[in-house]
Amino acid sequence: MIDCIIIEDEPLAIEKLRIFIQKIPELNLINTFSSGINAIGFINSNSIDLIFLDIEMKELSGIQLLESTSINSKVIITTAYENYALKGYELQVCDYLLKPITFNRFIKAFNKVQHELEKQKTTKVGSKIFIKTEYRLEGINTSCILYIEGMGDYRKIVTENKSIMTLQNFKELAKILPSDNFCRVHNSFLVSINKIEKIERNRITIKNNIIPVSDSYGKYFYKKIKSK
Incomplete structure (x- = not known):
């Protein structure tokens, strides 16, 4: 879609x-x-x-x-x-x-x-991207990413086996991620749609992590998941 x-x-x-x-x-x-x-x-x-x-x-x-x-x-x-x-x-x-x-x-x-x-x-899709972290570029397979959380000036990329901190902003990260599977759901969160376990009362569950869906991003997010 x-x-x-x-x-x-x-x-x-x-x-x-x-x-x-x-x-x-x-x-x-x-x-x-x-x-x-x-x-x-x-x-x-x-x-x-x-x-x-x-x-x-x-x-x-x-x-x-x-x-x-x-x-x-x-x-x-x-x-x-x-x-x-x-x-x-x-x-x-x-x-x-x-x-x-x-x-x-x-x-x-x-x-x-x-x-x-x-x-x-x-x-x-399923390819490796390279994230700027500290003084190096670290490779991550996009299929392993669960969600990305904004933490002040940093973004924390949470994968199935580790977390990586980067100064790259959400817009820069969205540019290199597959747009059909990754979606912003909150000012502080971008999620992998394929990793969502359930959605209840505007809250997403991914691997026991509860992620809020804000009003400003919710309309776009719900349209996106319905179209998949």
């Missing part, structure tokens, strides 16, 4: 994209935003696979958003203006959809994103 959001200031354009997304079972629309400014906090706090991004928006344009924010998601630009195509490709967007968007053209853009995400998944 590919989790996506729409950033678009035209209600009719949002609705058209929503209809297109609903026609593709592999796409899961998480949220919509009518301005780039409103979307920044969500982008910084959540692991999103794909962003449909309008260019011409008030206050903060799509190009300004891409240039000013560290975005790990795939991006498909949606715009009525052809002159932004070169700039979009310079910013390494996946595709450029010119309005009015047809469903056939939408499908082609989706297929391109799906192909790129599948390549990433192949290299990440």
